[in-house]
Amino acid sequence: MAEKFFWADKIADRIIKEKKRKRKYVCASGITPSGTIHIGNFREVITTELVVRALKDKGKKVRFIYSWDDYDRFRKVPANVQKDYKKYIGMPLSDIPSPFEKNKSYAEHFEQEFEEQLKKVGIKPEFIRQNIMNKKCRYAKLIKLAIEKRKNIMKILNKYRKEPLKDYWPVVVYCEKCKKDATKILDVKGYVIEYSCNCGFKGKVDFSKKGIVNAPWRVDWPMRWKYEGVDFEPGGVDHSVYGGSFSTSKEIVKEIYHGKIPIYIFYDWVKVKGGKEFSSSTGNVLTLNDVLEVYEPEIVRYLFVGTKPKTGFQISFDNDVIKIYEDYDELERRYYEKKVNPREKRIYELCQIKLSRKKPKKISFRHLITLVQTGKLKGLNKESKLRAEKVKNWLEKYAGEDMKFEIQEKIKIRLSKPEKQAMIALKQFLSTENYTEDELFNEFYNICRAVGIKSSDFFETAYRIIIGKTQGPRLASLILTIGKDKIIKLLEQVK
Numbered sequence: 078m079a080e081k082f083f084w085a086d087k088i089a090d091r092i093i094k095e096k097k098r099k100r101k102y103v104c105a106s107g108i109t110p111s112g113t114i115h116i117g118n119f120r121e122v123i124t125t126e127l128v129v130r131a132l133k134d135k136g137k138k139v140r141f142i143y144s145w146d147d148y149d150r151f152r153k154v155p156a157n158v159q160k161d162y163k164k165y166i167g168m169p170l171s172d173i174p175s176p177f178e179k180n181k182s183y184a185e186h187f188e189q190e191f192e193e194q195l196k197k198v199g200i201k202p203e204f205i206r207q208n209i210m211n212k213k214c215r216y217a218k219l220i221k222l223a224i225e226k227r228k229n230i231m232k233i234l235n236k237y238r239k240e241p242l243k244d245y246w247p248v249v250v251y252c253e254k255c256k257k258d259a260t261k262i263l264d265v266k267g268y269v270i271e272y273s274c275n276c277g278f279k280g281k282v283d284f285s286k287k288g289i290v291n292a293p294w295r296v297d298w299p300m301r302w303k304y305e306g307v308d309f310e311p312g313g314v315d316h317s318v319y320g321g322s323f324s325t326s327k328e329i330v331k332e333i334y335h336g337k338i339p340i341y342i343f344y345d346w347v348k349v350k351g352g353k354e355f356s357s358s359t360g361n362v363l364t365l366n367d368v369l370e371v372y373e374p375e376i377v378r379y380l381f382v383g384t385k386p387k388t389g390f391q392i393s394f395d396n397d398v399i400k401i402y403e404d405y406d407e408l409e410r411r412y413y414e415k416k417v418n419p420r421e422k423r424i425y426e427l428c429q430i431k432l433s434r435k436k437p438k439k440i441s442f443r444h445l446i447t448l449v450q451t452g453k454l455k456g457l458n459k460e461s462k463l464r465a466e467k468v469k470n471w472l473e474k475y476a477g478e479d480m481k482f483e484i485q486e487k488i489k490i491r492l493s494k495p496e497k498q499a500m501i502a503l504k505q506f507l508s509t510e511n512y513t514e515d516e517l518f519n520e521f522y523n524i525c526r527a528v529g530i531k532s533s534d535f536f537e538t539a540y541r542i543i544i545g546k547t548q549g550p551r552l553a554s555l556i557l558t559i560g561k562d563k564i565i566k567l568l569e570q571v572k
């Protein structure tokens with residue numbers, strides 16, 4: 078059975094075994110939209126989505142939720158946002174304006190950007206905006222409970238702290254006047270909080286009626302496990318370490334909320350190879366869109382599906398891109414020829430947004446590198462055209478110099494006598510009527526023997542004339558792709 082070999086199926090089995098008798102399983106994922114959502118965060122969503130798919134394939138009903146923690150405070154101005162945003166620090170992300178467009182909030186900007194990207198790889202969770210949940214006072218009861226048991230929560234948190242908390246309120250109030258969280262709780266009676274703020278304001282708020290409070294992360298997380306009945310959620314390394322928020326959340330959900338601990342797995346980070354311009358210090362983080370510029374959606378999925386979440390891996394932007402396309406095409410070919418093993422079959426199917434009945438007809442990435450640079454894109458089918466777009470982007474931004482070339486109009490080099498003879502012989506052969514790529518390739522060696530030139534010299538001369546470089550794509554294929562007429566015209570300049 079394929080299920081035994083594939084990580085998401087194993088997790089699904091564990092969920093079914095440990096969370097018996099559930100009508101509908103809940104798989105959760107989420108992030109604070111504090112800035113551009115990067116590819117490391119994408120790993121969390123796709124990990125969840127694959128488990129959701131595994132559960133569904135076992136005939137289970139599943140709710141796939143994605144939580145936007147947009148009622149969190151704005152902590153830090155990212156490098157790609159204007160500096161004067163400092164003035165919003167301490168306000169909820171949902172309540173400050175977008176740095177990039179009118180009529181949108183800061184949170185909405187980054188949320189919508191990521192939601193659009195997720196659609197492209199076939200991921201469509203149910204999005205929950207926590208600012209709305211909080212403003213509608215949906216968690217009031219659970220927050221009240223946390224306040225009543227704040228001493229117990231403090232004890233749990235202090236187990237893992239070097240410096241113990243002395244006074245702890247599991248709730249944060251956003252000031253009614255300045256909208257910031259620079260508030261201090263003075264007293265709580267039932268649902269009514271009395272608070273003061275750094276801005277000088279003093280107020281009283283009934284948080285069952287006015288949603289200006291938020292639970293801090295370490296209480297918020299277990300509270301929402303309870304509220305939604307979460308059965309599965311993955312977490313990054315920062316949450317997963319000893320004493321991290323998962324350690325405390327599993328104690329809080331049981332002790333304070335009498336709720337269940339979800340099945341939890343840790344996922345490792347994703348690194349970038351060959352994409353020099355990405356760095357978080359410049360705010361230019363690697364996004365799903367950046368990856369989609371070079372990789373087809375199915376291949377983006379392939380990168381993540383094939384690696385267990387706890388294993389770190391690199392996304393390549395250098396010449397390895399060609400190899401990854403080739404590996405994927407090979408898997409695809411064997412899938413449709415029914416030559417895959419059960420694990421490979423499972424991986425291929427989970428890469429698909431919509432499984433095609435027939436093998437998609439696509440030109441290889443490698444060959445498209447030549448087609449794109451020789452401008453021979455007419456007559457390509459839709460799939461190959463889309464792939465050609467990826468090739469273009471890759472050539473423009475990431476490809477090694479050895480992969481780039483330009484067809485020459487004029488011969489710019491001096492040729493030795495045997496080189497001239499060889500090129501004239503080549504021109505003569507090209508002018509004959511019918512030959513295949515193989516026949517042309519064989520002819521190169523016939524010419525070398527006839528004029529007495531080393532084959533390496535022959536190839537180098539031809540490449541220098543045609544593309545102005547000492548090496549390039551397979552020569553016979555290159556000549557036929559460019560078209561023999563154009564090459565003949567070029568070689569006519571040899572005199």
Ligand SMILES: [Zn+2]
Pocket residue numbers: 252253254255256257274275276277278
């Ligand atoms: Zn204030």
